[in-house]
Amino acid sequence: MKHIISIKDFGKEEIDSLLARAGAIDAAPQNQKTLDGKQVALLFFEPSTRTRMSFASAVARLGGTTITVDSVEGSSISKGETLADTVRVVSSYVDAIVLRHPKEGAARLASEFASVPVINAGDGAGQHPSQTLLDLYTIRQSMPLKNIHIGLLGDLRYGRTTHSLAYALSNYNVTIHTIAPPTLELPESLVDELHRRGCTVQEHADITDIIPNLDVIYTTRIQRERFPDAASYYNVAESYRITPEILDERKEGMIVLHPLPRAGEIDPRVDELPCARYFEQARNGVPVRMAMLEEVI
């Protein structure tokens, strides 16, 4: 039985084959009924409407059905049932479980107790492999996944999407340029690991210094809670904002990604530029999740 828990469990070949499968699905979305008669539980212990809808859509397009638990309120969870017990019981109803949970490592625990495959749809500040795969898929639509210069921008300390993306990209001989406010830099342990995996990591103070070299800008939200007061937050947020003026210096073919939802990190005027790929990125969640479901069921 196969689970999808962390992008770290994937080798380069496995990633490539999943992305290729997602591409094939994308090219002929109506012909896939590989989950006919199968049922998938969407166990969401933390609200994430988009991820839940994206998985629900993926299951439906493959001909399967979903049952959803998206509220802790009134369920046995609020009565103190362990996740281990919930997963054991739910496993007996369905063919696979998609789990979203506030605790890090929850998906790994679930995989130890489930009798059906578990797909991690995000656990706490931990892993969210479907996001990483759809990020890679979106890059791959525009350029070959090798020797890329990618700029990671924003909160790189707590932003899990950038951590797993950076890790996954280390399979492809990339150069990672980090542009983050002080105290929100990429964790040192991750930088060490990326170096060990043969990645070049370069820090920059300002996006404008490096923009002509970038093939991809991946920008993330900077949360207001990380700052002592509103003023210091606005100052920082302003200097990490992507605008058409900043993008004037961009290389031809460069793309801008964001895991969405955004909160002012990207000027809405950027939406009109050909390099804006974040809505495409969100849309890509469906074929990528279809490929993931096919892989485990």
Place this chain on the structure above:
Amino acid sequence: MEDKPQGLLISPIKDGTVIDHIRAGAALTVLRMLGITGQTEEELSIATNVTSMTCGQEGKKDIVKVSNRELSKEEVDRIALISPKATINIIRDYIVAEKKGVETPKLLYGIIKCTNSGCISNANEPIKSAFEVTEAGLHCLYCDTVITTDIESHII
């Protein structure tokens, strides 16, 4: 009793395990890691801060003797985390029947508490903590936290 070793601070045991060359002051932690408490039944002798000569250099060490129980290598290997120079002597009828060093195990279950409060291994779930011993430190197999310093204080 010709074979009875002489000159030791604590008396020799007939059968059991002697863990020698424990880092000075770490004996009680060693017992805790082995699950040996005042409530368990082993007959114990503990010596701490004993003067010892290693490679001609004088230093201090702790010794733990557990009578009537042969600790398994797996049990004792956990000690390597805090005292990599410890040695294990299995005693049968006053004689050292086996002598070995400790080795750091690759996986640690239920020994270390994860430092990440958001880790599922710290929630009320029916699992033991799980760590892989890597070059970078102890890697939590649930949440990916890596513990690099002060490992002793995270021992459960």
